[in-house]
Amino acid sequence: MPVFLSTRDADFEDQFTALLGAKREDSPDVDHIVAEIIADVRARGDAALLDYTAKFDRMVLSADQLAFTAEEIDALVAQVSDEERAALEVAAARIRAYHERQMPEDQRWVDDSGAELGWRWTPVSAAGLYVPGGLASYPSSVLMNAIPAKVAGVGRLAITVPTPDGIANPLVLLAARLAGVDEIYRIGGAQAVAALAYGTETVRPVDKITGPGNAFVAAAKRRVFGKVGIDMIAGPSEILVIADKDNDADWIALDLLSQAEHDESAQSILITDSEAFASDVVAAVEKRLETLERRAIAGASWRDFGAVVLVEDMDQAAALSDRIAPEHLELCVADPDALSEKITHAGAIFLGAWTPEAIGDYVGGPNHVLPTARSARFSSGLSVMDFVKRTTLAKMTPAALRAIGPSAEVLAKSESLEAHGLSVTARLQKLND
Amino acid sequence: MPVFLSTRDADFEDQFTALLGAKREDSPDVDHIVAEIIADVRARGDAALLDYTAKFDRMVLSADQLAFTAEEIDALVAQVSDEERAALEVAAARIRAYHERQMPEDQRWVDDSGAELGWRWTPVSAAGLYVPGGLASYPSSVLMNAIPAKVAGVGRLAITVPTPDGIANPLVLLAARLAGVDEIYRIGGAQAVAALAYGTETVRPVDKITGPGNAFVAAAKRRVFGKVGIDMIAGPSEILVIADKDNDADWIALDLLSQAEHDESAQSILITDSEAFASDVVAAVEKRLETLERRAIAGASWRDFGAVVLVEDMDQAAALSDRIAPEHLELCVADPDALSEKITHAGAIFLGAWTPEAIGDYVGGPNHVLPTARSARFSSGLSVMDFVKRTTLAKMTPAALRAIGPSAEVLAKSESLEAHGLSVTARLQKLND
The missing domain is CATH 3.40.50.1980 (Nitrogenase molybdenum iron protein domain)
Incomplete structure (x- = not known):
């Protein structure tokens, strides 16, 4: 059985913090x-x-x-x-x-000083x-x-x-x-x-x-x-499903299991505002686990790292989701777009019950290489950006150098970098000759 | 005296490879x-x-x-x-x-299948x-x-x-x-x-x-x-100046020294197609080193890691520059834009002799936190992108799921991930009920 938390519990904060901090993977020292x-x-x-x-x-x-x-x-x-x-x-x-x-697109422009800038x-x-x-x-x-x-x-x-x-x-x-x-x-x-x-x-x-x-x-x-x-070193996979009671419990159970079947260290979490629905999902997971090909792996993941969190409303769900910063986030609610606006940290969001996470693994279009272990707080999934790099460009004119060079001279002096300053001074002197 | 290389030398390739591979920094094991x-x-x-x-x-x-x-x-x-x-x-x-x-900009679109995608x-x-x-x-x-x-x-x-x-x-x-x-x-x-x-x-x-x-x-x-x-762990700073003979040798000397004065491990390289100009720059560096405040540091860097490379033409210069993949690259030539088009790997390019690198350190506008140690081959300078992250979005409709879901089922089966497939199958069954 997965752990069951409710935001009404007096010790919810401790329990949720423990859930966030749980170590799911032992990396052997090789x-x-x-x-x-x-x-x-x-x-x-x-x-x-x-x-x-x-x-x-x-x-x-x-x-x-x-x-x-x-x-x-x-x-x-x-x-x-x-x-x-x-x-x-x-x-x-x-x-x-x-x-x-x-x-991404190249840019090039001329600013007020006459300097040409870009990348x-x-x-x-x-x-x-x-x-x-x-x-x-x-x-x-x-x-x-x-x-x-x-x-x-x-x-x-x-x-x-x-x-x-x-x-x-x-x-x-x-x-x-x-x-x-x-x-x-x-x-x-x-x-x-x-x-x-x-x-x-x-x-x-x-x-x-x-x-x-x-x-x-x-x-x-x-x-x-x-x-x-x-690229980033990926940890075990995770899914967070936020679902209201108007869902098919079996669909949600399968979505949770499609993460759990990856790895015994995977983590599947359900957040819902309905205790009855939570029970239905847990029962549906158990039922599916009876016959699933990878039931040993999925069962271990669900038992050891699965969690069900009961909230009072979907605003609470969004706030908890941001603390989890999930790799995969399903929003199975009536207005998933509105709820998604309240979410800041997630690798990928799957909007609405017709969008099972597995679609994203194969044919959705977005990348399935996504930040794990709460790293969606500061990083993104794999993309074209991982295979390009940016060269910045700057081109001064004599007039631009005259306009902004003196500020560079002052700052170079304040940082005791004399040659920096002199490289500007020598050019400005030529302009004044 | 810095090392002096010429592409006409029989052992140029060995010498250049040695220059690229030179270890400039001892990281103490702390x-x-x-x-x-x-x-x-x-x-x-x-x-x-x-x-x-x-x-x-x-x-x-x-x-x-x-x-x-x-x-x-x-x-x-x-x-x-x-x-x-x-x-x-x-x-x-x-x-x-x-x-x-x-x-960067958010995107959202509907594709042929009716699926809404974006980030x-x-x-x-x-x-x-x-x-x-x-x-x-x-x-x-x-x-x-x-x-x-x-x-x-x-x-x-x-x-x-x-x-x-x-x-x-x-x-x-x-x-x-x-x-x-x-x-x-x-x-x-x-x-x-x-x-x-x-x-x-x-x-x-x-x-x-x-x-x-x-x-x-x-x-x-x-x-x-x-x-x-x-962010990236920065190594010692570097500059590569590509300059033709129609430059003020003292300007170029100061540009080389403005990198060298940072650190005894810094590296300043001049590539030119004129042997006479190369000599003038070396002489100008020596002269400036007599009085420079940080002459001890700048002198050590220039002596130990400085280099002058004589090329036959600017196409050779561009090719060598890409092998160096410099943090800072100055193009002091008649048509710096044309030459920059031949460059693929550089953290920042400074176009033309009126753009000393020091401008970029302070007031140019582009960031001065740039990839060192040849990492411009695969990474970029600091930017707004380092402080944002992308969440991908996918929203299926029943019709979209009917269109692309079967392909997901096939691939899930081929990867032996049954629950992945079932999470799609369960939904498609509902559509067929």
Whole structure:
């Protein structure tokens, strides 16, 4: 049974604070192992990659087998059913259409002083996407990471995906092809991250690495950060559903379970203003858990981290939601737009009962890589913005320098940076000659 | 003497690679000390802050003295000369005007399926700005960090600034006031970062921490990342000047020195297509170094990390610039706009000889917090975007769900996420009832 809280309880504040602070994940300390692997890949390149792949993925490869050939991709992609291919194409098209609107615009203007100012956006030249192998090898994640990169204009996009015992997921390869990925390597773990960051004889280095992974991959991304850019290190997934009594309890139960089935550390929370509806949802969850394929995982998540919070009204619900700052937020109420206006911190909002969160995982269009663990207070989901960077521009005229240069001279002097001031003074003197 | 390279040299590629790879900074490993300080502040709150302030800043305070009072700020601000106040006001107004154009726009649209999609930007609720004490206590940096936060709409903006032996910089306090900072604490070091991230009895926690600092501050920011957002950890400053022979060698020398005077680890590079001009600049640098106030620092930087690169034409210059990915790039050539079009990776570009980099440090308008150490390949300078976050929005109609829901069902099944699929199926069944 999940924890049950009510804002009417005298100790609600303590209970809610405990819920917010609950630690859901133990990160094993693999940092020293990862440091060794990275150093080894930097020192020995392909040879190190081949050794680790033999050891961890039980595959003896030669260097020219590190990358999938076009023929190998063709053969695997041909295994995908027409139905699955069509579904991936719908998803890719919708994700692309959404992200194309995110491309930021250059600006350039002349201000009162005559100075020309502005900025310009350019894509990252090369990006690498880590794709997990095995159970968490999600083709949808390939689309969600690769399409924004390609929309941004990334010139070279490489994927690394481990293929333990030689087993590759055809859907992952098709997703990569649909997204326009340029290179696919059958490597994984910290060694794949090291190869993307530093390069080997076969793998050319990239400038930015994104994508989910296990503790080794996360530790490797932290270590190479600075040498290359990385996306956020994601924690276990979360959903908050705010629902009034006029909902189908089974729909809400399934929405809660679709987060819970990801991971035993996932968290599903229901906030409602109806005690009867809360009971109905809890019962519906229990019923679904009897037959759900992943009932062991979903059941553990719901039991250990699930929560139901009873509120007096939806204003209370919005205030609590902002304290949770959920990764996914469903607003299953009569006027979801009005309620959403009261929400400040959330990775993604799903408006109304016809918008299950799972739509957002696949075909809605918005990205499903979203800030976890309350980081929606200060960060955003993956987007085109993660694959572009801004160069600011400034161009003075003699008149502009005459107008604003003296202020720079004063401030340089006050900061005891004489050469800063002199670089302006020398130019102003020329104007006065 | 700085290193001198020519693209005509047989070993140019090796020399240039060595220049790019040169390590300019030794980061002392203070991580275990910082971990202790953070744990102590979390455990003991204000009491820990007061102890560290007594120890490191030689100031015995009580908790109610941790924050500057309005009267204390008034008294300090009154010490600022009219000339300095006016210069700060010019800088603040120009920085504000530039950053106001960066505010991103919300979007909302209905697509072919009838689904309503979009996103919304909201400000970070509370931000903290670390301001160093002593020599590196720059009022210009207060403006550059605080104004974007306030333009973004950050509700509560706190500054921490150590005041060793009780000495505060009146210009820093005035800059904070001009920028609209809400709270100013006389604390510094890892303990200040810990207080901003976790809060104490006196210091309320924030969601994002920005600003420069020493090795302790940098290590503390790395440690609290995740609990709060942080900006990039800046390395030593750099400038690349691309100049043709039609320049005043003394201007260019001063521009190179205005980076070199920051720090012995700073790096100043000149790329030119004229050997004679290169010699003139080197001579002009030597001459200025005879009298420059900070000649010890600037001289060491120029000697150890300065470089002059002779190229055959400006296309070569642009290509080398992209490999350097400089923090600051000056284009002192006849047509700087045309040359800038050939540049992809740079934090800030200063167009033409009338635009010394120092203008950008103070009054140009663009931010002076910029990506160092080649990170302009994948990241941008500080901006309003660092203080806002995006919430994506999706709203299905029954018709939209009927159109795209089946693709989600197929993909959920292919990823073995049954509840994901069922959450769509249950709704589609209702439509078919």
